Amino acid sequence: MISLRTDMKATLIAVGIAAMALTAGVLAQGGRDASPPGTAATQVGGHYQQVAGIVGPVYTSGKWIEITSGRPIKHGRDLWGSGADYGKMLNSGAPVWRAGANVTTQLKTEVPLVINGKTAAPGTYTMFIDLKPNKWTLIVSNWKVQTHHDPKNTTEIWGAFGYTPDKDVVRAPLTMSTLPWSVDQLTWEFTDMTDAGGEITIMWDKTAASVPFKVGR
Numbered sequence: 674m675i676s677l678r679t680d681m682k683a684t685l686i687a688v689g690i691a692a693m694a695l696t697a698g699v700l701a702q703g704g705r706d707a708s709p710p711g712t713a714a715t716q717v718g719g720h721y722q723q724v725a726g727i728v729g730p731v732y733t734s735g736k737w738i739e740i741t742s743g744r745p746i747k748h749g750r751d752l753w754g755s756g757a758d759y760g761k762m763l764n765s766g767a768p769v770w771r772a773g774a775n776v777t778t779q780l781k782t783e784v785p786l787v788i789n790g791k792t793a794a795p796g797t798y799t800m801f802i803d804l805k806p807n808k809w810t811l812i813v814s815n816w817k818v819q820t821h822h823d824p825k826n827t828t829e830i831w832g833a834f835g836y837t838p839d840k841d842v843v844r845a846p847l848t849m850s851t852l853p854w855s856v857d858q859l860t861w862e863f864t865d866m867t868d869a870g871g872e873i874t875i876m877w878d879k880t881a882a883s884v885p886f887k888v889g890r
Contacts, residue, residue, distance in 0.1 A: 706743075706775075707745070707746065707774075708743040708744055708745040708746070708773070708774035708775055709743070709744055710741065710742070710743060710744070710776070711741070711742055711743070711744040711773075711858075711859075711860070711861070712739060712740070712741050713739070713740045713860075713861040713862050713863060714737060714738065714739040714740075714863075715737075715738050715739075715863040715866055715871070716732065716735030716736060716737055716738075717735060717736055717738065717784060717866075717868045717888050718734065718735055718736050718784065718868055718888070719732050719733055719734045719735025719736070720732070720733065720734060721733075736782075736783040736784045737781070737782075737783050738780075738781070738782045738783070738784065738786070738863065739780070739781045739782070740778065740779070740780055740781075740800070740861045740873070741776075741778070741779050741781070742771075742772065742773030742774075742776070742778040742779070742859070742861060743771075743773040743774035743775040743776050743778075744773065744774065744858050744859050744860070745773070745774035745858070745859050746857055746858045746859075747855070747856075747857050747858070747877070747878055750762070752877060752878050752880075753804070753806075753878075753880070755806075759804065759805070759806050760804030760805070763804065764804070764833070765832070766834070767832060767833035767834045767835075767836060768833065768836050768837075769801040769802065769803050769804070769812060769833050769836050770801060770802045770803075770804050770833060771801060771832045771833040772800055772801055772802045772861075772875060773859060773861075774859070775832065776818070776831075776832065777799050777816075777818045777819075777830055777831065777832055777833070778799065778800045778801070778861075779797060779798065779799055779800065779818060780793075780797070780798045780799075780800050780813060781796075781797045781798075782795055782796065782798075783795050784888050784889065785888070785889030785890065786886050786887070786888065786889060787870075787886060787887040787888075787889045788811075788813065788843045788845050788873075788884060788885075788886045789843055789844065789845035789846070789884070791842065791843040791845075792889050793813055793842050793843055798813050798814060798815065798842060799813075799814045799815075799816045799817075799818060799830065800812065800813055800814070801814065801833050801836060802847070802875070802882075803844075807849060808846070809846070809847040809849060809882050810844055810845065810846055810847065811843070811844070811845045811846075811847050811873070811882075811884050812838075812841055812843070812844055813841070813842045813843035813844075813845075814836070814840045814841050814842060815840040815841075815842055816829070816830045816836065816840050817829040817830065818830060818831075819831040845884045846884070847875075847882035847883060847884050848882065848883050848884070849880065849881070849882045850880075850881045850882075850883075851879050851880065851881075852876065852879045852880070852881050854879070855878050855879050856876045856877055856878060856879075858877075859875070859876070859877040860875070860876045860877070861873070861874070861875050862874045862875075862876065864883065868888065869887060869888060870885065870886050870887035870888050871885070871886065872884060872885050872886070873886060
């Protein structure tokens with residue numbers, strides 16, 4: 674039986690290796706982040722109106738929903754793997770995928786979001802994906818994010834290292850589809866949006882995965 678101390682040591686070593694790989698990756702890009710930060714955002718509940726001194730109508734009173742993440746580039750890799758190795762490269766030793774790169778993916782919402790029958794109140798959440806062949810699960814979590822990598826910090830998270838499901842707010846199956854073209858840089862988007870809701874969609878390579886949500890009250 675592997676002791677808890679041994680297991681924790683292995684986790685810390687994996688985190689350290691990932692941190693060194695990140696530093697090496699930045700240096701290899703000539704000081705430029707190989708997975709630059711990205712944002713997907715939408716507004717709901719607002720309306721257009723004329724504002725004095727501004728030409729044309731202005732969208733006002735809308736509430737924001739936003740996803741922030743690192744955006745890795747494919748660079749010709751076999752992203753998903755297969756068989757027992759499916760998802761392992763992207764997880765990088767973590768129990769789930771950070772659904773981005775380097776930093777932890779975050780969902781920030783000014784309105785309640787109803788996903789898979791569960792409500793995420795307005796606030797900031799972390800997001801992960803449990804990768805299984807043709808069966809991805811979106812995780813919305815209350816894990817807080819480290820502002821800088823600290824392997825001794827067990828109350829906040831960096832990437833997906835140290836993730837545990839006890840802080841899950843929502844788990845929802847993602848509907849997967851094959852794109853007619855390849856997306857080179859990982860992309861989060863809000864799709865099929867109305868004021869009542871829409872879908873959260875992630876796209877990379879020829880894979881797209883979406884989950885519907887409603888705007889709660």
